[in-house]
Amino acid sequence: MREVTIMGCGMTKFARPLPGSLMDIASEASLKAIEDAGAGDRDFDAVYFASMACGEFAHQTAAATALVDELALIPAPTHRIENGPASGASAIRDAFFGIASGMYDLVLVTGAEKMSTVSGAVATDLISTMLHHEAEYLHGATLPSFAAMLTRLYMKRYGLTENQLAAVAVKNHENGSKNPYAQLSHKKCTIEGVKDSIMIADPIRMYHCCPVSDGGASLVICSAEKARELGIKKPLIKIAGLGQATDAHTLQEREDPAVLKSVQLASQQAFKMAGLEPKDIDVAEVHDAFEILEIVESEDAGFFPKGEGGKAAEEGKTALDGELPINPSGGLKSRGHALGATGLAQAVELVWQLRGEAGERQVKDAKNAYALNFGGFGDNSVVTVLRRTD
Amino acid sequence: MSEEEKKMIGFKCKKCSRINYPKRARCLSCKGMEFEEVELGKECELVTYTQVYNPPAGYKGDPPLMLGIVKFPNGVLAMGQLAIDHPKDLKLSAKLRPIWGMLREIGGKEVFGFKFELAKKEQTSKLK
Structure with a gap:
């Protein structure tokens, strides 16, 4: 397999609403990445477009073709990648295979979602369609309800406290306040504020949940040979490891509903491919659509022993200056969660971190980075490990 | 039937x-x-639950919508709505039983299925 390098990145601010159409958002993110890569007037061998539900939210299908047209990249081959909220990381993965195989040299990967077009109840319903249709969706199950049932189970088993759960939200809002792209960059919160926020699905409160977001993010990816040929001045970021695994579609049929086995498997694959171990990671972006997930994911990824993720957050181990900073961007909680754009926004943040371009939220001397993007509620996990190669 | x-x-x-x-x-x-x-059985045990204050479009009852995961004696787990009026004293090992009823509407059509109520019914179900 050929080495694959991230040459450029860019994203829009996440917001609800973000002005403009789905295509405006997708093209803004794409053009920023193209500019960042210094690939202004180049043609691309392929364009990958990630969106979970652009047909449902934005009434636009075949949106990948529309994006290629918008960016004047005709006749580049393109298609949309849909893997629920993990569409973004899945698109990066597919682009990796396109380059690693030798088929392509230079590709654009963009994710975008425009969710603000519908009411909260309709958005909740649309997102819930990713659950098992007969056994979950038809019963009125929602993603917050799953997070709530997991939280209750996990609290009973591991003694997670409300303060520990709240500490994750406080940390992510603190990080997000340093990120100009974050949807909630203007909002910090306190432990008491989290515990007093309105109940969404008990014991899950508003400050345990990510917001509904519009946003786009994009990467320019190329072979290492191409990067050398183009004479890139910025530090080169290698896609060092990839992992992906599925689990039973229904939460209750998994070996243990309090364990995210797909996260364990995907992480193990990615670490093996990168020749790294969890302890080698300097910075991580994980899929905290709900704060309980950051805790469970940080354990199942191998960063902390099972049952100790909440304690680690409370003790500051996952803060910007902690032993493993998690979600320096603010995570889904503060940066926002524009479904198909999220996996790409995680990668953009990590590229900035590895290049040393993350400003106030820069993690010191970051060389190896880990991203976890989640499809469904733990039934499809995609892990990407990035490494600065200079 | x-x-x-x-x-x-x-x-x-x-x-x-x-x-x-x-x-x-x-x-x-x-x-x-x-x-x-x-x-699966006439009786099951509550494993975990929640009350959803922001139910999805199509749910016709008043919030909160109660959802739970139950375990049958043969080890099978199932998720469904809980038809329980006063959940304050609800314990994670509470004994429940499946009942048939309307779950929600999808595309304007009523969807029916099993939900769960307390096996020892001290309250009337609000979801029937």
């Missing part, structure tokens, strides 16, 4: 005996394709 006679059915793999619920084309454990229909 009357509504009272409806039973929650699982699909026991004829090859490995795993009871799949819901049904799949192939058994999750061994890829077997032949199943025997078995009743």
Whole structure:
């Protein structure tokens, strides 16, 4: 397999609403990445477009073709990648295979979602369609309800406290306040504020949940040979490891509903491919659509022993200056969660971190980075490990 | 069959005996394709639950919508709505039983299925 390098990145601010159409958002993110890569007037061998539900939210299908047209990249081959909220990381993965195989040299990967077009109840319903249709969706199950049932189970088993759960939200809002792209960059919160926020699905409160977001993010990816040929001045970021695994579609049929086995498997694959171990990671972006997930994911990824993720957050181990900073961007909680754009926004943040371009939220001397993007509620996990190669 | 006679059915793999619920084309454990229909049980135990204050579009009851995961004596777990009025004293091992009822509307059509109520019914169900 050929080495694959991230040459450029860019994203829009996440917001609800973000002005403009789905295509405006997708093209803004794409053009920023193209500019960042210094690939202004180049043609691309392929364009990958990630969106979970652009047909449902934005009434636009075949949106990948529309994006290629918008960016004047005709006749580049393109298609949309849909893997629920993990569409973004899945698109990066597919682009990796396109380059690693030798088929392509230079590709654009963009994710975008425009969710603000519908009411909260309709958005909740649309997102819930990713659950098992007969056994979950038809019963009125929602993603917050799953997070709530997991939280209750996990609290009973591991003694997670409300303060520990709240500490994750406080940390992510603190990080997000340093990120100009974050949807909630203007909002910090306190432990008491989290515990007093309105109940969404008990014991899950508003400050345990990510917001509904519009946003786009994009990467320019190329072979290492191409990067050398183009004479890139910025530090080169290698896609060092990839992992992906599925689990039973229904939460209750998994070996243990309090364990995210797909996260364990995907992480193990990615670490093996990168020749790294969890302890080698300097910075991580994980899929905290709900704060309980950051805790469970940080354990199942191998960063902390099972049952100790909440304690680690409370003790500051996952803060910007902690032993493993998690979600320096603010995570889904503060940066926002524009479904198909999220996996790409995680990668953009990590590229900035590895290049040393993350400003106030820069993690010191970051060389190896880990991203976890989640499809469904733990039934499809995609892990990407990035490494600065200079 | 009357509504009272409806039973929650699982699909026991004829090859490995795993009871799949819901049904799949192939058994999750061994890829077997032949199943025997078995009743999951008249009583089950609450494993975890929540009250959803922002139910999805199509849910016609008043919030909160109660959802839970239950475990049957044969080990099978199922998720469903809980028809329980006063959940304050609800314990995670509470004994429940499946009942048939309207779940929600999708595309303007009513969807029916099993939900769960307290086995020792001290309250009237609000969801019937």
